[in-house]
Every structure is written in C-alpha cells, then in structure tokens.
Amino acid sequence: MTESGAIHARIRRDIEARIMSGEWAPGTRIPYEHQLMATYGCSRMTVNRALRMLMEAGLIESRRRAGTFVSHPRVQRAALEIPDIRDEVAGQGESYRLDLDRREIRAASEEDKRLLQIDGGSVLALECRHHAGGRAYALERRLINLAAVPEAAEVDFAIEPPGSWLLSHVPWTEAEHRITAFNAGGKELVALGISAGAACMALERWTWRGEERITYARQVYPGDRYALVARFRP
Amino acid sequence: MTESGAIHARIRRDIEARIMSGEWAPGTRIPYEHQLMATYGCSRMTVNRALRMLMEAGLIESRRRAGTFVSHPRVQRAALEIPDIRDEVAGQGESYRLDLDRREIRAASEEDKRLLQIDGGSVLALECRHHAGGRAYALERRLINLAAVPEAAEVDFAIEPPGSWLLSHVPWTEAEHRITAFNAGGKELVALGISAGAACMALERWTWRGEERITYARQVYPGDRYALVARFRP
DNA sequence: TAGTGGTCTAGACCACAGC
C-alpha cells in the first residue's frame, strides 16, 4: 500500500493509516502476525517489530491467544513540550541576552529548603532576566542545590543561562512543572516593564535525579506578550 | 547487573542506569553491539532491540561505522501532560458537574473558520462551565468541525463533557496547545465568579487528524485557584 | 488444549562513514 525503505516501516504506516482513517475502529482485531507475514512476505520478527512500535505509540494492544486490537483512545492526556528559553528566543530569530542581577552562595534558608525540598546544605541562588531582541522576555529566579551540583558554584551564568547549563551538564531523571497565572506586583513591574496588575504567567520547575534534588526555577513571563505554545508529541 | 525477565529489558536498564548515574557521560561511546552480545551472552537482535528502545527515548544515538554514543542532553524540552478536565477533578476527589450554557449548529462564521482553520461547512459551537465540588472550575468554549465529526451533532454534551467525548470517540494524529495569561473581562467575571482584572489562564487546543481539522477548544481557569501541574514523562 | 503473542537465536546481506 505504501512505498518505503524498510518493510517494518511500511507495515507500520499501513496499519496506522487504516486506524486513523477509521477503517479499523477501536476494538477491531487486526490480522494475526502470521497473516501479516504472508501479506507482506516477510518474517514474523519484522511484523512483530512493526506491531511493537504501534503498541508503544498506544495505537494497538495485544493479548496472547486472542490477537492484537486497535486501542480505545485513552488519550485523556496530551503531551506538551517546554523549550529552553535561549533556544526559544533563538528559534524566533531574535537576539538573546541575559542579565544576571543576583548571584549568591548561602546556607539554605527556610524558603530555600522548602522550595528545593532539602534539609540543609548550601545553595546557589540566582536572579536573572532573559531578553529577546533587546526587550525583557522573562524574569527568572533559580535555586541550585550545591550538594547535588557542586560544580555549579564555579560557572559564570552571565555567559550561559542557568537552565541551559544545567540541562546540558547535569543528568536528571524527573521533573515537575507548575504553570499559574497571577497579577503582576512590584518586582515584575520594573524587571519586565509592565504595569501593575497585568496578568503574568509563572512557570515553576523542580528537577531531581533519583532522590536528589537538583534545582528549582520560577520563570515569569508577561501575559500579554507571551504564550507557551506546544505541539503534541506522538 | 539488574535482575529482570527479558534480556533486552535488562540490557536497557543497565545502560540507562550508567547514563543516569553519570558514569557514561554525554558523548561517551558505549560498547559495540558485538561486545554487548558477548557481555550478556545473547544474540545481536536482542542487543539491538535494547539499543533501539534507548534511541527512541533519546538517550543514545548511533552512527554507522563509528558506534553508539550517549546523547548530549538536547533535553531543552520537557514534556507536560494536560489531563482531561473531568478526570482531573475526579482525581482530586471532588465531584464533577458540567453546565452546558450554549449549543448551536451553524454555518461556519468567519471567526469559526479562522479558529478551526477550515474553509466552510457547518460547526457545532458549545459553551460550558466545568464545576468541581460545586464551585466553578473552568469556562470552556468549543468548536467542532461537523465535516470531520458528523456524529457529534447527535451527542448530548450535558452528560459527557465535549473534551472527554471527543478524546474517546475520535482518533486524532496531532494537537497544538497555547497557554496564555490574561486579565479577566466581562464574560469570565460572571461564569467563574471572579473580579475584574483578576489574572486568568487560558488553555487553547487545536486538534486534527491528518489534514482534517477536528476541534478547537479554549478553556479559561481562574489564576488564583488553578495551577496546571505536570510531571515529566520519561 | 490449541493457538496466540513474547521472546530469542545464529546466522546473513547491505549501506555507510571513518580510516
């Protein structure tokens, strides 16, 4: 049906097309693997590889002895992707600049402990502004757990934004995000050049590796100039 | 190193652990497939299957003749997941209720065409409020392209929320999201019970199947009572 | 219990990029 290089890719696309077109509705049993072997004149391993990819994508499910079936779309969740700020600005063809307003190494305060979810130790606290094309783009407050990332103490974050540096130097296993809207107060007015009460978007991110907390970041964007746009990831 | 049922799963987890621990830093070449065959006493197909899964996860990259390498974390992107509103409310242990304020089938207006990115035809336009525990939770405006989903014209969306119904009945291939913050105006004040100028969060979603537009939705949440929380998806 | 999918083997040929 479809032309392609690899047989498994062709099988995969053929089945995907039949599902997407509605020809094979949710719950439909698709042909047995040995039938697909005959149809495509290939080995079962090749058929199985195509089906496994479709299973990982959530399009089909298989049950031993029963066969393989089109999934009932449990797609109650859609995936967003949050880009790194520097990449995002560069991707819009704008020049990027970072202003580092504050950099401090200190014993963790009570607030630091709460935000980083640590018991003590020292943290690197940063405050910076991201600019796109000379205009304030985002305000960032960041805490880095120096117990987890001691080398961060030596980095010049005026050159490389903390988020970019961390993502490319520190392996991490999990992250949690929180997106909220709020009315701008004193700090944002000056830093972002907006008026009192203007709607802002705050993106908070907690990152850890195993049980070890790595960093906390809170990025604030002016609501009237910024949208978090995200495509679905298949 | 790790105990498990399938050999490929064990190989996969062993390599993943070495990468996550930092033992194999980005850029490191991991053992050749024939070396892993010897290490695990299995065939190359099995090794290759494990490596392919890690490649799909973005952890490693391979180049012919050169070998397979730990990826430089292009992890400038993190995945969020946007839950279905009804599921979200239920997950918080609150009772869910939907008020359907408006339901209209009409020829596509200019705005409908722009939002749905269609040329004409008829649309189903809905306006509704989602409630959690008796309190207004979100305001939703939705357009459904009846050319793509004619059966939607017969559905009683007072019983099943439009987002839930669509996700479980209509296969889709792509979605795009846009999250913004804005100051509440007239419509939100009444529907959500908030005061003028309060920061709100708007989540817009476009969904299509192939080239066919399925639906457009705009959901508005009160900024002071709502946060979009999302965990990283590995 | 028979037939499905899950997994694995021990080869093979090829394309391609590094040497």
Added chain:
DNA sequence: CTGTGGTCTAGACCACTAG
C-alpha cells in the same frame, strides 16, 4: 577498504488465555 549499525530471515521455545 573495513567495521559499524540497519535490517531481515527462518526457524525455535515459552507463557498465557480463550474456548
């Protein structure tokens, strides 16, 4: 060229489960 990964074969045994 050489050696790597990309792909594929023609079998095999096993676990599970629908009938």
